[in-house]
Amino acid sequence: MVVGAAILADGRLLAAQRAEPPHMAGGWELPGGKVDPGESDEDALVRECHEELAVKVRLGRRVGGDWRLSTRAVLRVWTAELVEGEPQALEHLQLRWLTPPELQNLNWLPGDRPVIEALAKQGLT
Numbered sequence: 001m002v003v004g005a006a007i008l009a010d011g012r013l014l015a016a017q018r019a020e021p022p023h024m025a026g027g028w029e030l031p032g033g034k035v036d037p038g039e040s041d042e043d044a045l046v047r048e049c050h051e052e053l054a055v056k057v058r059l060g061r062r063v064g065g066d067w068r069l070s071t072r073a074v075l076r077v078w079t080a081e082l083v084e085g086e087p088q089a090l091e092h093l094q095l096r097w098l099t100p101p102e103l104q105n106l107n108w109l110p111g112d113r114p115v116i117e118a119l120a121k122q123g124l125t
């Protein structure tokens, strides 16, 4: 199980550019990662945001259901707001805050595209 955070602030979405593995490097994603054994999805997402961005987040609503990434992996997404810290690219190449018109112009990982479309329809609030 992979979890991703749609971190929203002032009508913008935080996008993160992957640094690795090589075939995914340069692609954009939502901060997050794999849920550890015995860990809840929500706890994993809060932990990953802290590890990757050095921020504390509060999760909001679920965005869609289970988004299939591959035959083996599924992505679950929550909206999130920052409660502490400014995001830093500790594990990513760079971070960007995107306005609604900028959402579709990024080289998202293929599995993220339908998620971004759903977020765009909801209006980044």
Ligand SMILES: Nc1nc2c([nH]c(=O)n2[C@H]2C[C@H](O)[C@@H](COP(=O)(O)OP(=O)(O)OP(=O)(O)O)O2)c(=O)[nH]1
Pocket (backbone or CB within 6 Å): 002, 003, 004, 028, 029, 030, 031, 032, 033, 034, 035, 069, 073, 075, 109, 110, 111, 112
């Ligand atoms: N974090 C994240 N991963 C995504 C997204 N979309 C997508 O296809 N993925 C893929 C990339 C990776 O193959 C997998 C997540 O693995 P990861 O490498 O970020 O997880 P992790 O931090 O727990 O790392 P590790 O245990 O493999 O070292 O899901 C997304 O929006 N966010």
